[in-house]
Amino acid sequence: MSNSIWCFENVNLFRILCPHKLKQYQNDHFEGFKKGDIIYFPDDASKAIFMVSKGKVKIVSYSEEGEEIVKAILGKGEIFGEKALLGEEKRDDYALACTEPTELCPMRLPDMYELMRQNEKFGLSVYKLIGFRIKKMERRFEALLHKDVKTRLCDFLNDLAEEYGIKNNGQTIIRHFYTQKDFADLIGTKRETVTRLFNELKQDGLIDYSRKEIRIYIDEKL
Numbered sequence: 001m002s003n004s005i006w007c008f009e010n011v012n013l014f015r016i017l018c019p020h021k022l023k024q025y026q027n028d029h030f031e032g033f034k035k036g037d038i039i040y041f042p043d044d045a046s047k048a049i050f051m052v053s054k055g056k057v058k059i060v061s062y063s064e065e066g067e068e069i070v071k072a073i074l075g076k077g078e079i080f081g082e083k084a085l086l087g088e089e090k091r092d093d094y095a096l097a098c099t100e101p102t103e104l105c106p107m108r109l110p111d112m113y114e115l116m117r118q119n120e121k122f123g124l125s126v127y128k129l130i131g132f133r134i135k136k137m138e139r140r141f142e143a144l145l146h147k148d149v150k151t152r153l154c155d156f157l158n159d160l161a162e163e164y165g166i167k168n169n170g171q172t173i174i175r176h177f178y179t180q181k182d183f184a185d186l187i188g189t190k191r192e193t194v195t196r197l198f199n200e201l202k203q204d205g206l207i208d209y210s211r212k213e214i215r216i217y218i219d220e221k222l
Contacts, residue, residue, distance in 0.1 A: 031104045033097035039104070044091045046084035048106045052076055055102030056177065058185075060094050070185035071137060073098070075177040082130055084109055144188050152187040153197050154222035157207070161216055172216040179211075 030053065033039060039050070039057065050057075052074055059072040059080060071093060074080055080095060107115070116123030136159070143152045157174070165172040180198070184191045201207045206222060208215045216222065 029105060031106060033100075033102040033104070035097055035100040035102070037097045037102070039095040039097060040081070040091050041094060042091055046081065046088045046091055046109075048108050049079055049081050049084060049112050050095075051079045051105045051107070053103045053105050055097060055099040057102060057104070058096045058098045060096065061092070062094075068185075072133070073178065073182050073186060079126075079129070082126065082133075085112065085126065086130065140186075149187065149189045149193055150197050150200075152189075153183065153194065154201075156183070156187055157214065157216065157222055160214070165216070170217070174214040174216070175212060176214065177212070 033055075042061075054076060057074045057080060058070060059074070061069050061071065063069060072080070081091070083092075116126060139155075143155055147155070160174045160176060161172045164176065165174050167173075178186075180194045181191045184194045187194075198207070198209055201222070202209065206217060208217070
């Protein structure tokens with residue numbers, strides 16, 4: 001976790017953003033949502049960045065055939081809507097609350113720019129995050145086109161290990177908030193397939209897993 005740019009552990013995002021340093025937000029700056037609520041639609045004006053303070057948020061788009069394409073599932077301490085910082089005027093995705101309750105801390109663009117000027121390390125981390133997400137999305141779409149489902153799952157677990165993994169006695173421990181449905185959505189398959197593949201990897205002695213933790217038993221990548 002010490003090198004993670006995804007959750008900004010090194011800059012303590014909660015201390016910086018929540019509660020806001022700005023007095024006008026101190027009393028009422030959270031926004032609450034129920035499961036299934038849409039936070040923003042495509043073509044909505046990009047006026048704010050959001051941080052998840054409770055629950056989970058799913059970023060999706062839809063194909064011409066109406067098929068849902070899950071681009072990201074984000075949990076506590078993660079931010080989204082960050083493309084507004086690059087000049088995006090209108091949203092190009094849907095953002096949906098996928099747990100209840102889901103609680104967000106919004107930050108208007110002018111306030112975000114001011115915060116980034118005040119904290120150079122935080123500002124650098126935000127721009128690194130944007131670049132990281134673009135590269136990660138490119139890899140995922142490439143994998144969907146050219147790799148089988150098991151390889152896509154192993155690649156995703158390797159990404160989680162790199163971002164969140166803790167080394168311990170030859171194991172890599174990943175503490176996570178994903179359901180098996182989340183894994184399925186993110187690698188483009190069905191939940192039943194993910195369950196079967198997790199069981200295969202467990203039987204092969206490569207991993208063990210529970211609802212909130214995955215253990216990879218080899219130091220090499222899956």
